[in-house]
Amino acid sequence: MQDAAATSLPASDSTACPGVVQVAVPVPLYRLFDYLPPPEQLSPGRGSRVLVPFGRRMLVGIVVGQRPPLDDSQLTLKPIEQVLDYELIDNELLGVLEWTTGYYAAPPGELVGHILPRALRKTIAVRAPPPGWFRITEKGKAAELDRAPRQARVQTLLGCRPLQREALLADGASADALRRMLAAGLIEACTRPSAVPQPGPELNRDQRLALARILRARSRFQALVLAGVTGSGKTEVYLQAARHLLRRGRQILILLPEIGLTPQFVRRLESRLGHPAWVYHSGLSDGERLATWQAAQDGTARLLVGTRSAVFLPLRAAGLIVVDEEHDSSFKQFDGMRYHGRDVAVLRASRLGIPIVLGSATPSLESLLNCERQRYQLLELPKRAGTAAQPRWHIHDPCGQPIEDGLTEELRKRIRARLEMGQQVLIYRNRRGFAPVLMCNECGWQADCDHCSAHLTWHRGARRLNCHHCGSWRAAPPRCPECQSPQLEALGAGTERIEAAMEQHFPDYPVLRADRDRIRKREDFEQLLDQVSTGKPCILVGTQMLAKGHHLPGIGLAIILDTDQLLFSADFRAPERLSQAVVQVAGRAGREQPGEFILQSRHPEHPLIQMLANSNYLSSAKLLLEERKMADLPPCWSLAMLRAESRDPAQARDFLASLVPAIDTRRIRIAGPLAAILQRRAGYWRYQLWMMAENRKALSREIQALIKQIEGMPAARQLRWHFDVDPLEL
Numbered sequence: 268m269q270d271a272a273a274t275s276l277p278a279s280d281s282t283a284c285p286g287v288v289q290v291a292v293p294v295p296l297y298r299l300f301d302y303l304p305p306p307e308q309l310s311p312g313r314g315s316r317v318l319v320p321f322g323r324r325m326l327v328g329i330v331v332g333q334r335p336p337l338d339d340s341q342l343t344l345k346p347i348e349q350v351l352d353y354e355l356i357d358n359e360l361l362g363v364l365e366w367t368t369g370y371y372a373a374p375p376g377e378l379v380g381h382i383l384p385r386a387l388r389k390t391i392a393v394r395a396p397p398p399g400w401f402r403i404t405e406k407g408k409a410a411e412l413d414r415a416p417r418q419a420r421v422q423t424l425l426g427c428r429p430l431q432r433e434a435l436l437a438d439g440a441s442a443d444a445l446r447r448m449l450a451a452g453l454i455e456a457c458t459r460p461s462a463v464p465q466p467g468p469e470l471n472r473d474q475r476l477a478l479a480r481i482l483r484a485r486s487r488f489q490a491l492v493l494a495g496v497t498g499s500g501k502t503e504v505y506l507q508a509a510r511h512l513l514r515r516g517r518q519i520l521i522l523l524p525e526i527g528l529t530p531q532f533v534r535r536l537e538s539r540l541g542h543p544a545w546v547y548h549s550g551l552s553d554g555e556r557l558a559t560w561q562a563a564q565d566g567t568a569r570l571l572v573g574t575r576s577a578v579f580l581p582l583r584a585a586g587l588i589v590v591d592e593e594h595d596s597s598f599k600q601f602d603g604m605r606y607h608g609r610d611v612a613v614l615r616a617s618r619l620g621i622p623i624v625l626g627s628a629t630p631s632l633e634s635l636l637n638c639e640r641q642r643y644q645l646l647e648l649p650k651r652a653g654t655a656a657q658p659r660w661h662i663h664d665p666c667g668q669p670i671e672d673g674l675t676e677e678l679r680k681r682i683r684a685r686l687e688m689g690q691q692v693l694i695y696r697n698r699r700g701f702a703p704v705l706m707c708n709e710c711g712w713q714a715d716c717d718h719c720s721a722h723l724t725w726h727r728g729a730r731r732l733n734c735h736h737c738g739s740w741r742a743a744p745p746r747c748p749e750c751q752s753p754q755l756e757a758l759g760a761g762t763e764r765i766e767a768a769m770e771q772h773f774p775d776y777p778v779l780r781a782d783r784d785r786i787r788k789r790e791d792f793e794q795l796l797d798q799v800s801t802g803k804p805c806i807l808v809g810t811q812m813l814a815k816g817h818h819l820p821g822i823g824l825a826i827i828l829d830t831d832q833l834l835f836s837a838d839f840r841a842p843e844r845l846s847q848a849v850v851q852v853a854g855r856a857g858r859e860q861p862g863e864f865i866l867q868s869r870h871p872e873h874p875l876i877q878m879l880a881n882s883n884y885l886s887s888a889k890l891l892l893e894e895r896k897m898a899d900l901p902p903c904w905s906l907a908m909l910r911a912e913s914r915d916p917a918q919a920r921d922f923l924a925s926l927v928p929a930i931d932t933r934r935i936r937i938a939g940p941l942a943a944i945l946q947r948r949a950g951y952w953r954y955q956l957w958m959m960a961e962n963r964k965a966l967s968r969e970i971q972a973l974i975k976q977i978e979g980m981p982a983a984r985q986l987r988w989h990f991d992v993d994p995l996e997l
Contacts, residue, residue, distance in 0.1 A: 286304075286310070286333040286334060286335055286336070287301045287302070287303065287333060287334050287335070287336050287344065288301070288302045288303070288304055288310065288311060288317075288330055288333055288347060289301060289330070289331050289332045289333060289334060290302055290317060290319055290328040290329065290330055290331065290347075291328055291329045291330075291331050291375045291376055291378040291379055292319060292321055292326050292328040292376050292379070293326060293327070293328065293376045293377075293379040293380055293388065294321070294326075294374070294376045295374050295376065296374055296376065297374050297375070297974055297978060298374075298375065299331055299375050300319070300321070300328075301334075301344055302317075302319055302344055302345055302346060302347045303344045303345065303346040303347065304346065304347060305317075305346055305347040305348070305349060305350055306346055308349070308350050309350070309353070310333075311330045311347065311350045311353060311354075312330065312353065312354050313330055313331065313332055313333075313354070313358065313361065314329065314330065314354045314355055314356035314357060314358065314361050315329070315330040315350055315351075315352060315353050315354055315355060316328075316329060316330075316350075316351040316352040316355045316356075316383070316387065317329075317330055317347045317348075317349065317350050317351060318347070318348045318349040318350075318351055318390060319345075319347050319348055320345050320348055325348060325390055326390075327351065327379065327383070327387070327388050327389070327390060328376075328379055329356060329361075329378055329379050329382060329383070331361070331365070331375070331378070352387075356382055356581070357581065359618050359619065360382065360579070360581055360582075361378075361382070362618065363579075363611065363614060363615055363618055364378045364381060364382050364579065365378070366614065367381075367604065367606050367611055367614070368604060369967075369971075370967065370992060371604055371605055371606050371990070371992045372907070372970050372971070372974060372990035372992055373603070373604035373605070373606075373990075377603060377604040380603065380604075381576070381579050381604065381606075382579055384553065384556040384557050384560045385553045385556065386553040386554065386556065386557035387557065387560075389553075396552060396554035396555050396558060397432060397442075397445075398432065398449070398456030398457075399431060399432055399456075399459065400429050400430065400431055400432065400456065400457050400458060400459050400460075401421075401425060401429060401430060401432065401435065401445065401449075401454045401455065401456060401457065402425060402428075402429035402430075402454065402455060402457045403422065403425040403426060403453070403454050404452060404453060404454060404455050406451075406452050406453055407422060407425070407448065407452075407453035407454050408422075408426070410422065410453055415444075417440065417441050417443070417444040418444045418447065418448055418453070420438075420439050420440055420444070421435065421440045421444050421445065421448055421454065422453070424438055424439075424440060425454060428460070429457050429459075429460055431459070432445070458543065458567075459543035463541060464510070464538075464539060464540055464541035465538050465539055467503055467506060467507070467539055468500075468503065468652070468653070470500070470503065470504070470507065471500070471650070471652060473495075473499075473647065473648045473649065473650065474499075474500050474503060474504050474507075474648060474652070476646070477491075477493055477504050477646040477648065478504050478507050478508055480644065480646055481504070481508045481587075481622055481624060481646075482508060482511055484622040485511070485512060485515075485586070485587075485621075485622060486620070487620055487621075487622070488616055488617045488619075488620050488621060488622065488623075489622045489623075489644065490613055490616065490617075490622075490623050490625065490637070490642065490643040490644070491622060491623070491624050491625070491643065491644050491645075491646055492593075492625045492626075492627075492630050492634045492635070492637075492638055492643050492644070492645050492646065493624050493625065493626040493627075493646045493648065494627065494628070494630050494645060494646065494647050494648070494885060495626070495628060495647070495648030495649075496628055496648065496649060496650065496651060496657065496854070496883070496884075497628045497651075497850070497851065497853070497854020497855070498651040498652060498655055498854060498857075498858050499628070499648035499649070499650060499651055499652055500648065500651075500652035501591075501626045501627075501628075501648060502532075502535070502591075502626075503652065504624075504626075504648075505521065505589050505591070505624065505626065506535075506536070506539050506540065508587060508589075508624070509521075509536075509540060509570070509587060509589075510539075510540055512586035512587050513540060513542060513569055513570070513586075515586065516569075516584060517569075517584050517585065517586020517587065517621075518563070518566065518568065518569055518570075518571065518582050518583065518584050518585050518586055519569065519570050519571065519586060519587050519588075519589070520571045520573075520577065520578075520580065520582065520585070520587070520588045520589070520612075521536075521570075521571065521572045521573075521588075521589045521591065522573060522574065522575070522577055522578060522588070522589065522590045522591065522598070522608060522609075522612060523572065523573070523574055523591050523592070524574070524575075524591070524592045524595035524597035524598060524815055525574065525595075525597055525812060525815050526548050526549070526550045526574060529546055529548065529572060529573075529574075530792075530793040530796075531793070531796055531817070531818075532572065532591075533546060533572055536570060536572065537570075540570060542569050542570045543570065544570045544571070544572045545559045545562050545563065545568035545570065545571050545572070546559065546572050546573060547559045547560070547563075547571065547572070547573035547574075547576065547577040547580060548573050548574040548576065548577065549574070549576065559571070559573075559580070560580060560581070563580040563581055563582060563583070564580075564581040564583060565583060566583035566584055574597070574608075575597065575598050575599075575600065575608035576608075578608045578611050578612045578615060579611075582619065585615075585619045585621050586621055587621060587622055587623070587624070588612050588615065588616050588621065588622075588623040588624070589623070589624045589626065590608070590609050590612050590623065590624070590625045590626065591626050591627075592626070592627055592815055593609050593625035593626060593627045593630065593631060593634060594627045594629050594630055594631040594634075594847055595627075595815065596844075596995050599995045601995075601996065605989070605990075605991045605992065605994070607993060609625065609631075609634075610633075610993070613625075625643070628850060628851065628854055628884065629846065629847035629850045629851060629884050629888075630885075630888070631843075632843055632888060632891060632892050632895065632902055633901075633902040635885075635888055635889070635892060636892060636902045636903065639892075647885075649883075651858075655857060655858055655859060656857065656861065657853075657857065658825065658853055658854075658856040658857035658861075658862035658863050658864040659861075659862070659863050659864065660853065660864050660866070660880050661863065661864070661865045661866070662865075662866050662868060662871045662876060662880060663675070663677065663678065663865050663866065663867045663868070664867075664868065664869060664871045665867060665869060666869050671768065672760050672764050672765060672767070672768035673696065673759075673760030673764065673765050673768070673828055673829070674694075674765070674768065674828070678826060678865065678867070679772055681824060681863070681865065682694075682769075682773070682806070682824065682826075683773065685823045685824040685863075686773060686776050686804045686806070688823065689804055690804060690821060690822070690823025690824065690860070691799065691802070691803075691804060691805050691806070691807065691819070691821040691822045691823060692805075692806045692807065692822070692823065692824045692825075692826070693806075693807045693809075693813060693819070693822050693824070693825045693826065693852070693855050693856070694765055694769070694806065694807065694808045694809075694826045694828065695809065695810075695811075695813060695814060695825065695826065695827045695828065695848075695852045696760065696761065696762050696765055696808070696809075696810065696828045696829065697810045697811050697848070698724075698759070698760075698761045698762065698810070698829075699724065699726075699735065699761050699762055699763070699782045699783060699784055699810060700724035700725060700726045700733065700735075700761040700762070700763055700764075700784070701724075701725050701726055701727035701728070701757060701760075701761055701763040701764045701767075702724070702725045702727075702757030702758055702759050702760060702761060702764055703722060703724050703725075703758070703759040703761060704722045704725075704757070704758040704759055705722075705723065705725045705732065705743065705755055705756075705757055705758075706755070706756050706758055707747035707749065707750065707752055707754065707755055707756075708752070708754040708755070708756050709747060709750050709752035709754055710747060710749050710750040710752065712747050712748065712749040712750070714732050714743075714744075716734040716736070716737065716739060717739070718734070718737050718739055718947070718948070718949050718950045719734055719736045719737050719945065719947055719948045719949065720945055720946045720947040720948070721734060721735075721736050721945060721948075723740075723741075724761065725743060725757055726763060726784070727757075727763060727764070727767075728763060730742065730743055731743055736945060736948050736949070737948055737949035737950075760828075762780055762782045762784075762808050762809060762810060763780070763784070765808050765828075766778050766780045766808045769806045769808060773806060776804055776805055776806060777798075777803075777805045777806070778805070778806045778808060779795055779798065779799065779805055779806070779807050779808070780808045780809060781795055781807065781808070781809030781810065781812055781813050782809055782810045782812070783810070783812075786812065792812070796817065799819055799821065800819075800820075800821075801821075802820070802821040803821075804821075807819075807822075811848070813852075813855070814848060814851040814852045814855065815851070817855070818858065819855050819858065820858045820859040820860075821859075822855045822856045822857070822858065822862065823856060823857070823860060823861075823862050823863065824856060824862065824863045824864075824865070825852050825853055825855045825856035825862070825863075825864045825865070826864075826865045826867065827848065827849060827852045827853075827864075827865070827866050827867065828867050829867065830845060830848075830849065830866060830867065830868045830876075831868055831869055831870060833845040833848075834868070834870060834873055834875065834876075837944055837997070838944065838996075838997050839895075839898070839900055839997075840995070842875050842891055843888070843891055845875065846875070846879055846884060846887055846888065846891070847884075849866060849879055850879070850884045852864070853866075866879075866880075875887075878890065899936075899959065899961075901993065904959050904960065904961055905959065905960050905961070905962075905963040905966045905993070906957065906958070906959050906993065906994065907958045907959075907966055907970055907990055907991065907992045907993070907994070908955045908956065908957055908958070908990070908991045908994045909923060909926070909955065909956040909958065909973065909988065909989075909990055910943070910953065910954070910955045910956075910988065910989055910990075910991060911923050911940075911953075911954050911955070911956075911986055911987070911988045912951040912952065912953050912954075912986060912987040912988070913951060913952055913985070913986035913987070914950055914951060914952070915952070916947075916952035916954075918982075918985065918986055919940075919951075919952050919953065919954045919986055920940045920952075920954045922982050922983070922986060922988070923939060923940035923954055923955070923956045924940055925980075925982070926956065926973060926976070926977070927956070929972075929973065929976055930958065930969060930973070931969060934960060934962065934965040934969065935958050935959070935960050935965065935966060935969050936958075936959040936960065937956060937957060937958055937959070938956075938957040938959070939954070939955060939956040939957050940954045940955065940956055941954065941955055941956075941957065942954055942955075943955055943997065944996075944997050951987065955997075958970070970990055970992070974990075
């Protein structure tokens, strides 16, 4: 395969196949498009990448199949402009994509956006990224570079061993010198040299048993849920399994929920396995993503690490897929083709005939139900690895106590005690900004978004009010816009406010904040983790990005603030999410020393709070699953939502209501049209129609029938609509 504008095979003067070529084109229409074979090239087979005329544009598409011509319809078809790559995508991956677009009720054109990196979807060539590693050639060793000091510096640095480009630049080499020496043949690009694998800790009995179960399935499909308490050594089990399969020449794909987890995880993988890790996520350049995609396809990349989109990488010699923190909602795509990366990964493993490990301290109810139904196998790691123990739990009721910036005096005393012991403190508050509400004390005015059914969040540092739903903002007013009173009060506490309070109360200790306002680049989070890894006393304040599997051995105290909003949420998944957040945050404490966890709630007697405090997560999850069964809710029943969005609320509601009579209520249970929990976002009123069924196939057939009906409705072209199968947001 060549660059994005290249042709893989030469033009042929042989007669083209008279069949019609069916192409998936990246447009939001529920159909494939027919084209004639190109007149000057071989007819492209299934999985070929082609350039086709579409209206006034030229688009890159994927050939899905061919069909015989129907009557004289072939006379009106346009020919394919150019075949860019013949049979670029193999049948396994193309079949997975076809199943995914069908199951998640997405247009076939979504295939193109997920199966190809952006560089291969462009009609012009993409500049390749500079080589990552260099080594000196024999010509370079013998070269006299006295008159070229910068090149002489590179010659000296590479004299002993290959080096990474970033390391060369950090040691005084210049990018221009590297380019000139590469062109002159004085240095050459090379792959990262294999490191000597570092030995890991000895596995305990539970870890050895889990590893044996994984390796037993190395030549067949088996879905294994590795449910280990925080700090139980799940990653060590992944590493040992990967090491065995890498020795057999197999590829390993590891999916992570967040980009921020990647650098720390990659370093550990490479040092332990001795193989370079190829990374794939949205934070990379087009050229970097293309390089990883090509290396995965040709088998050069043996160890692949990525986020949700990496599940669609081509794999030449697949051996194992690992989904770390499989419960995390980041694996769900919330626009376009609304697929779930974990579930697609299970499908890929079954098609490839390899094992997949779904790891988490707090497995999703979907995975636990599959274990109960014996589709998946449950592997438990009930104890922390080594000598570490679980942190002591406390439920803190702030009722009747003065609260300043979200914390009571009792919590501040506990924080001070841990800092004076030389330990680190983590404060979890899943809300950004200084305060979630800005209100007038005189007339009760509140700062609300003009485009959403939501309050604006006050960001004091930026002196503005932000909407965290649509991204709009405006300057914070000095006085109330309604009554002109200067008495504007910030209600509630976000991470920015807690950070400011900690800096005021504990000026001798660094306060580090981790949220999307502070962590903007992938390097930012890596730098924060490097600072925390020193073990020096500090206070970490952050959102959910702090509770996603990070190993923070210095944390002696973890605190989770304001859990009550999830206790009384309208979302039926809120108890599960609260349970997972609580257990994950608690698990950051006490990794290498006795630790403590504090859960703040004004309702300490709530059954869910008591259940979490008095039992382990799996026991709590089992009770939550029983509640879902009794209520006929997912994952026990299948759920799909047809959503409609319009600037006119009646238009969206009436559109959904008009479809209700077309649904077969003998097989499908419906509810709605219902307003979304966030009824208005970015100026659009949002309504949804719930479609539930005990039989998943019946639900899929009903969705496909509805799509055909909707496409013929003029009203459908006057608003936005989409299906969300297995939705995670209401």
